[in-house]
Amino acid sequence: MDRLATGPDHGVMNNESPPLALVLGGTGRTGSLLADRLARRGVTPRTAARSGAAVRFDWDDPATHRGALAGVDRLYLVTPTLRVRYAAQVAAFLDLAESEGVRHVSYLSVHHAEQAPAGVDIAAVEADLASRHGLTHTVLRAAWVMQNFVDGHIPLVDGVFTVPSGGGREAFVDAADIAAVAAETLLDPAGHAGAVYSLTGPQALTFDEAADTLASVSGQAVAYRDIDQETWISGALAAGVPAEYAVMLRWLTGSVITGHGATPTPDIEKVTGRPATTFRAFAERDAHAWTTITPEPK
Numbered sequence: 001m002d003r004l005a006t007g008p009d010h011g012v013m014n015n016e017s018p019p020l021a022l023v024l025g026g027t028g029r030t031g032s033l034l035a036d037r038l039a040r041r042g043v044t045p046r047t048a049a050r051s052g053a054a055v056r057f058d059w060d061d062p063a064t065h066r067g068a069l070a071g072v073d074r075l076y077l078v079t080p081t082l083r084v085r086y087a088a089q090v091a092a093f094l095d096l097a098e099s100e101g102v103r104h105v106s107y108l109s110v111h112h113a114e115q116a117p118a119g120v121d122i123a124a125v126e127a128d129l130a131s132r133h134g135l136t137h138t139v140l141r142a143a144w145v146m147q148n149f150v151d152g153h154i155p156l157v158d159g160v161f162t163v164p165s166g167g168g169r170e171a172f173v174d175a176a177d178i179a180a181v182a183a184e185t186l187l188d189p190a191g192h193a194g195a196v197y198s199l200t201g202p203q204a205l206t207f208d209e210a211a212d213t214l215a216s217v218s219g220q221a222v223a224y225r226d227i228d229q230e231t232w233i234s235g236a237l238a239a240g241v242p243a244e245y246a247v248m249l250r251w252l253t254g255s256v257i258t259g260h261g262a263t264p265t266p267d268i269e270k271v272t273g274r275p276a277t278t279f280r281a282f283a284e285r286d287a288h289a290w291t292t293i294t295p296e297p298k
Ligand SMILES: NC(=O)c1ccc[n+]([C@@H]2O[C@H](COP(=O)([O-])OP(=O)(O)OC[C@H]3O[C@@H](n4cnc5c(N)ncnc54)[C@H](OP(=O)(O)O)[C@@H]3O)[C@@H](O)[C@H]2O)c1
Pocket: 024, 025, 026, 027, 028, 029, 030, 031, 048, 049, 050, 051, 052, 057, 058, 059, 060, 078, 079, 080, 081, 108, 109, 110, 111, 141, 142, 143, 144, 145, 148, 153
C-alpha cells in the first residue's frame, strides 16, 4: 500500500445523522456487493445507476446528480464504463458532491493506474481527488476481475476463451474482495484517508491456468486460446465496444503480454484481515455459472 499526502483534517463524518453512502455503479459487480456489506455494518447505502438501483444516476444527465447526493456524506466512485475521457465530467460531479456535503470518496481505479496511457483519464481522476481539500479519498486499484470469466466480459465460445495474453500472468481479483475493501474504507474513512490500495488475487495465473481451474471445478470442457492483440481488439470493436475504448483494451492486454500484469499484493488481507480469494475458491463459489456454459461440441 502506498500513501498519498492527505488533505487537512476537516472533521470527516462528525455530524450526528446516520452515515449515508452513495454507491455509483450500484448494480455492478462491486457496487452491489458493497451495498450489502455497508447495510450489514450500519452505513446506509444508496445504490445509483441508470436503471435498477435505488436512485437513477446517469453520468450523462447532470439533472440526476444533485438528488442522488442528498444527505450523502461518503461516496463510492465508479466512473463511466467503456470510456476513457471522463475527467471533466467526474470533476464537475465531485465539485457538486463536495458542495452537497460529501466528505470522503473511495475510487475504483485500475491496477498500475500511474502507467495508464495518455488519453485515459484514470490517473487524472486520482490526481483530482488528491488535489481536493474539502474531502478525503482512498484509491482502490484493482487487477483484472475474476468475474470477467463468468459474466461475458471474456466470452466463452464453444468452450474456449480467446484473449491476447502471450502466456503472460495476471493476479485476477475477486470482485467480492474489492467490495470488502471498499466497505472498510467507507466505514472508516479517516483510517484509510490518502491510501492507495493495489487489489489483487493471491496468485498470478496464466489464462491457461485459469481455464484449467474452471474446467476442473465445473467438470466441463473449458480451454484458452491466445490471439493476436490487434485482431482481438478489432473483433471487440466490431462487436460493439466503443472505438475510443481500444486504447484501454490495448493497455490492459498489453500489460499481460509484456509480462507486466498484476502481481499479488498483501493489501486485501491488510485491510480486511482475510486473505484474498483464490481463483479456485472463486470458481467453486460461482460454479453455478459453469453449469450453464455451452459445452464444447462433441
Ligand atoms: N473489469 C475489470 O476487470 C476491472 C478491473 C479493474 C478496474 N475496473 C474498473 O471498474 C469499473 C467498473 O467496471 P466494471 O466493468 O466492473 O462494471 P460494473 O461495475 O460491473 O458495472 C458498471 C456499473 O456502472 C453503471 N453505469 C455504467 N455506465 C453508467 C453511466 N453512464 N451512468 C451511470 N452509471 C453507469 C452500471 O449500471 P447501468 O448500466 O444501469 O447504468 C453498473 O451499475 C470501471 O471503472 C473499470 O475500469 C474493472
